Amino acid sequence: MMKNIPRVLSLFISLAVLLLWAAPFASASSLEKIRQRGYLLWGSDAEGGAPYIFPDPKDPSKLIGFEVELADEIARELGVTAKQAQNAWDSLIPALMRGDSDIAMNGIEITPQREKEVLFSLPYYIYTEQLVVKKDETSIKGVDDLKGKKVGTLSGTVAQDILMNMGGVDVKIYSGQVEPYEDLAIGRLDAVLLDLPIAAYYGKPNPKLKYAGLPVGEGFYGIAVRKEDRELKERIDEVLSRLVSTGRLKDIYVKWDLWNEKQAKLAGLEKLFQEKGYVSLEESKKAPIYTFFPALLKGAGITVFISVISMALAVTLGLVLTVIRLYGRPPLSNIATGYIEIYRGTPLLIQLYILYYGLPNIGISLNPLTAAFLGLGMNYAAYEAELYRAGISAVPKGQMEAALSLGMTRGIAVRRVILPQAFRIALPGVTNDFIALFKDSSLVSVIAMVELTKTYGILAASTLRFFELGLIAALLYFAMSYPLSLLARGLEDKLKRSKR
Amino acid sequence: MIRVRDLHKHYEGHQLFKGINLDIGKGEVVVFIGPSGSGKSTFLRCINGLEYFQQGQIIVDDIELPSIDRLRPETKDLETIRKVRLKLGMVFQQFNLFPHMTVLENIIEAPIQVLNTDRAATIQNALSLLRRINIEQKAGSYPEELSGGEQQRVAIARALAMKPEAMLFDEPTSSLDPEMVGEVLSVIKDLVNEGMTTLIATHEMSFAREVADRVVVFDSGDILETGPPEEIFTSPKTERTRIFLSRVLKQ
Numbered sequence A: 001m002m003k004n005i006p007r008v009l010s011l012f013i014s015l016a017v018l019l020l021w022a023a024p025f026a027s028a029s030s031l032e033k034i035r036q037r038g039y040l041l042w043g044s045d046a047e048g049g050a051p052y053i054f055p056d057p058k059d060p061s062k063l064i065g066f067e068v069e070l071a072d073e074i075a076r077e078l079g080v081t082a083k084q085a086q087n088a089w090d091s092l093i094p095a096l097m098r099g100d101s102d103i104a105m106n107g108i109e110i111t112p113q114r115e116k117e118v119l120f121s122l123p124y125y126i127y128t129e130q131l132v133v134k135k136d137e138t139s140i141k142g143v144d145d146l147k148g149k150k151v152g153t154l155s156g157t158v159a160q161d162i163l164m165n166m167g168g169v170d171v172k173i174y175s176g177q178v179e180p181y182e183d184l185a186i187g188r189l190d191a192v193l194l195d196l197p198i199a200a201y202y203g204k205p206n207p208k209l210k211y212a213g214l215p216v217g218e219g220f221y222g223i224a225v226r227k228e229d230r231e232l233k234e235r236i237d238e239v240l241s242r243l244v245s246t247g248r249l250k251d252i253y254v255k256w257d258l259w260n261e262k263q264a265k266l267a268g269l270e271k272l273f274q275e276k277g278y279v280s281l282e283e284s285k286k287a288p289i290y291t292f293f294p295a296l297l298k299g300a301g302i303t304v305f306i307s308v309i310s311m312a313l314a315v316t317l318g319l320v321l322t323v324i325r326l327y328g329r330p331p332l333s334n335i336a337t338g339y340i341e342i343y344r345g346t347p348l349l350i351q352l353y354i355l356y357y358g359l360p361n362i363g364i365s366l367n368p369l370t371a372a373f374l375g376l377g378m379n380y381a382a383y384e385a386e387l388y389r390a391g392i393s394a395v396p397k398g399q400m401e402a403a404l405s406l407g408m409t410r411g412i413a414v415r416r417v418i419l420p421q422a423f424r425i426a427l428p429g430v431t432n433d434f435i436a437l438f439k440d441s442s443l444v445s446v447i448a449m450v451e452l453t454k455t456y457g458i459l460a461a462s463t464l465r466f467f468e469l470g471l472i473a474a475l476l477y478f479a480m481s482y483p484l485s486l487l488a489r490g491l492e493d494k495l496k497r498s499k500r
Numbered sequence B: 001m002i003r004v005r006d007l008h009k010h011y012e013g014h015q016l017f018k019g020i021n022l023d024i025g026k027g028e029v030v031v032f033i034g035p036s037g038s039g040k041s042t043f044l045r046c047i048n049g050l051e052y053f054q055q056g057q058i059i060v061d062d063i064e065l066p067s068i069d070r071l072r073p074e075t076k077d078l079e080t081i082r083k084v085r086l087k088l089g090m091v092f093q094q095f096n097l098f099p100h101m102t103v104l105e106n107i108i109e110a111p112i113q114v115l116n117t118d119r120a121a122t123i124q125n126a127l128s129l130l131r132r133i134n135i136e137q138k139a140g141s142y143p144e145e146l147s148g149g150e151q152q153r154v155a156i157a158r159a160l161a162m163k164p165e166a167m168l169f170d171e172p173t174s175s176l177d178p179e180m181v182g183e184v185l186s187v188i189k190d191l192v193n194e195g196m197t198t199l200i201a202t203h204e205m206s207f208a209r210e211v212a213d214r215v216v217v218f219d220s221g222d223i224l225e226t227g228p229p230e231e232i233f234t235s236p237k238t239e240r241t242r243i244f245l246s247r248v249l250k251q
Helices: A004-026 A030-037 A066-078 A089-098 A112-117 A158-166 A178-185 A196-203 A230-245 A248-255 A261-274 A289-327 A332-345 A348-362 A368-394 A397-405 A410-447 A452-463 A466-497 B040-047 B075-087 B103-114 B119-132 B148-160 B178-193 B205-211 B229-234 B239-250
Strands: A039-044 A054-056 A059-064 A081-086 A118-120 A125-134 A150-154 A170-174 A191-195 A209-221 A224-226 B002-011 B014-024 B029-033 B055-060 B088-091 B166-170 B197-201 B214-219 B222-227
Touching (some): A030 A039, A039 A066, A089 A224, A118 A230, A125 A158, A125 A178, A125 A196, A125 A261, A158 A170, A158 A209, A170 A178, A178 A196, A196 A209, A289 A410, A289 A452, A332 A368, A348 A368, A397 A410, A397 B075, A397 B088, A410 A452, A410 A466, B014 B055, B014 B222, B029 B205, B040 B166, B148 B166, B148 B178, B214 B239
Parallel strands (some): A150 A170, A150 A191, B088 B166
Antiparallel strands (some): A054 A059, A118 A224, A125 A191, A125 A209, B214 B222
8 A cells, every 4th residue: 555655646746737737728718717707807997097997985995987887797798797906007908918807998098009919899988188278278279289388198098199299299297197187287287188088087177177179089998808818809899789789888978977979989880890990000019129228218317317416415404314313402303303203114105295296285386306306305314314323323422522622512523523434434324325215216207207217117008018128227227226336335345444 | 720619420320429629729730549430530521521510519710610411401501611621631541533534633623623723823733742742753644553652642732732721631541552651651741840730540650659749549439538649659548548559559
């Protein structure tokens, strides 16, 4: 019996290997998997996603929106329920391709670039781009008046392409759809161009804003599935056709105030799309990689610029904080301590949001560059202050006593005797922090600063070349930070060898 | 020149001084001896305000040192203490030279920053001080490049550059290698011979005997006795002084 164990074991192993090898063939289609699983995973971004998909204001644990209703209809037709898979909007397609979801449906425009990556269902909505301006705006009457103006839009949208292709427009790219309208209302932007449903939900109800001109452009929202899931696409097409012919789709749009005459065309589109109405523009996807270098290098330049100015602010403000903390009297010293603890104890991202999107609520509106400097600089000042403090406490007590015994005031003693020694001790740490700040500067992309990381995000989202472009962006960061870390190591070595 | 009356000091609940009285005249050389921890160093540090006291009176050249709250000193009290320090030069056991400055910079820093003296004249004065202590050639060196004896001599020159009216030496040779003690003591001896009012806390008994006008014996925060060196070293009045002296002189 004991002798048989190895044989039984090997049998099991070969069986397991066989099963693993056979598994991909066995699970014939995603459609099968969805049915077995009992729910349809649909990728979408609920962050600022009204009226597509967003948390119900009455019950934030529940998601509502016209696409939620559409997803429920489709799932019901497939005999399952719909389950949302949250993802940032500009990474919905990569997430779909990675297998995080079965479908991606979130106002995704059917474009030639995207069609090379995924299969699209029949269109379920015909969108147009609506320009929104401030209520008192008189010079911008339509998209033709945008030359030289600051115009906000969403990263990776058709509206972005339209603006970019116009030339001469100062395009500001956002990753959420709420923020451009906020910035427009407080005067950071001259106009916002986005899909009509977005404009209808976020722009129209704002009393400070108004529509400018008629909608421009025309395109289709489609449901994206992976290329190999043709069967799923065909099922979804059938469901959509039925929803159109029974008027159920119209009901949903009417309910969400999205119905217009254009949507009537949806019924006739079936044929058009079956005949493959779109031509893929292979060349834009296959553009040689070096065509992206100028944009990435420009982003890198902005990253360096932001980092250097922010670090200068951090080093200076940090010094002021330390001196007040250690040598000031209460309550000033308590305020400095509180500042340091609060800034070190809260995420930089939240500090940036409050600085850029929060302050306008109380009437202070900073431009993105200023907000980036202040956000990074004020955050890192807290860390520099701690480094200085460590440096100061590493200076022997006798140094202060010697300085005082020579008749120096505390001020002179700190400035001439203590700080120069503390700086030498803190220097390697400060250099290391500069490297960290340099990388953290990528966070300012959330406040509409297009630096290296944001440039990468925009390029990658529009070409879907996340891998190559990501490597290049990372390489650029490394090329800039590595010399700095060599410098830091050199300083450390030098300090180890000599005390002065 | 220095007058101490009924000095009380306690530190973290521990009573150190319980009413010390002492007068030191101009040009007098007073040497403080006593076991480690007896309070002689703390006493010197009280006189130039590096240690605070709670009760009593310290008057240096007609300026009374305030007894102050350590955590929240008043600005005017700090200024009074600074005025006293300008009259007193202090030399520490650990030298405490500024490591980021050259020898010359160490010496001219305080005159220029505090007294706003002319830079060229201050440098001339510093160089002549260095000449007196025989390390003129090290003016451009950094403290870490100097021997302990040289560092302590520079520290003395640094204190003298402020033209003090009295010098306080807090165990100036205690952290020196034995072969360097002599060079530092000879600099102090020169100062004494020039008539400088001098207070020295030290364990160098033969030196004390040689230079002191008066010896003060400390023990457990109290002055056991004071008197001319001959008297203290040959016929001490108290038993504790005798025990202390016999212990240190044996070594």
